[in-house]
Amino acid sequence: MNNVEKITTVILVEPEYQGNIGAVARAMKNTGFEKLFIVGKRTIDDEALSRARDGASILLNAYFFNTLKEAIEGFDIVVGSSSVKTSNFKKFRRIPITPRELWQSYGNGMKKIALVFGREGDGLSNEEISMCNVFIHIPSSKDYSVYNLSHAVTIVLYEALLYRGNEEIKELPATGEQTHLIVEKTIEIMKKTNYPQYKIENTAVMLERLLTRSSLTEHEFYKIMGIIKKINLKVSNEDGKNN
Known part of the structure; x- marks a missing residue:
């Protein structure tokens, strides 16, 4: 599985x-x-250890964080999960892929992946969803679509076992930092061209999701950054003339 379990x-x-x-x-x-991260209470009690069985060592080595923002720092792919989905492309924050599609796209073990699972009662907030650059939904019955937390985790990890990454990696993938840099530089251009401020945040999220789904390579990253640099220079020169 190209060590995907080691970097997830x-x-x-x-x-x-x-x-x-x-x-x-x-x-x-x-x-x-x-690797298990827990956002919230720093408590592991006897019930958790008993239910974990041989997985108790995972609990004893878990890391705790106060916020999701702190927990996802340094990851290339941040995968949000929820029982709520939409096919309305205006609500692009919740347009999902399946767990199987997730591993087909990112199961080569080349990027650091965070699988984010929300609260049993309320799931992930909209703010937390906006921190994720990939969104998954587990297919379920229309009559009852909500999976138990541990069942949802099991299904997603089971799909990882089914997938076997390609032995040959022809090109290195772009990192999460490189993808974010494209978005940052694009936002700079948007601001210089008087793009409506209220649209910038949603456009930035949509662009980052698009770039992540495309499995951008490092070579493609440098090509895109070259184009952005020339556009930025052109826009700056035009601003200078107007001033």
């Missing part, structure tokens, strides 16, 4: 039940994933 971290955002935390750790142990 499961992040639980404010989990409400210790039993679920333990069951998640057990599922991780079953599938070979070891």
Whole structure:
């Protein structure tokens, strides 16, 4: 699996039940994933350890964070998950792919992946969803679409086991920092051309999601940055003439 389990971290955002935390750790142990981050209370009790069985070591080595923003720092792919989805492209923040499509796109083990799972009751907030550059939805019955937290984690990690990354990596992928740099430089141009301020945030999120889904290579990153640099220079020169 090209060590995808080594560079993938499961992040639980404010989990409400210790039993679920333990069951998640057990599922991780079953599938070979070891890195667990927890946002919220720094508590692992006997119920969690009991439910984890041989995955107890994962709980004992888990890292705790106060906010999701802190937890996802340094990851290239931040995957949000929810039972809520949409096909309305105006609500692009929640347009999902399936777990299988996730691993087909990013299962080559070349990028650091964070799998973010929300609260059992409320899921992820809109602000937390905006921090994710990939969004997944697990297919389910229309009558009852909400999976238990540990079941959702198990399904996503099981799909990773089914996928086997390509042995040959022809080109290095662009990193999350490089993708974000394209977005930052594009925003600079948008501001210089008087692009409506209220549209900039949503456009930036949409652009970052688009670039992430495209599995941009490092070579493509440098090509795009070259184009952006020339556009930025042209816009700056025009501004100078007008002033």
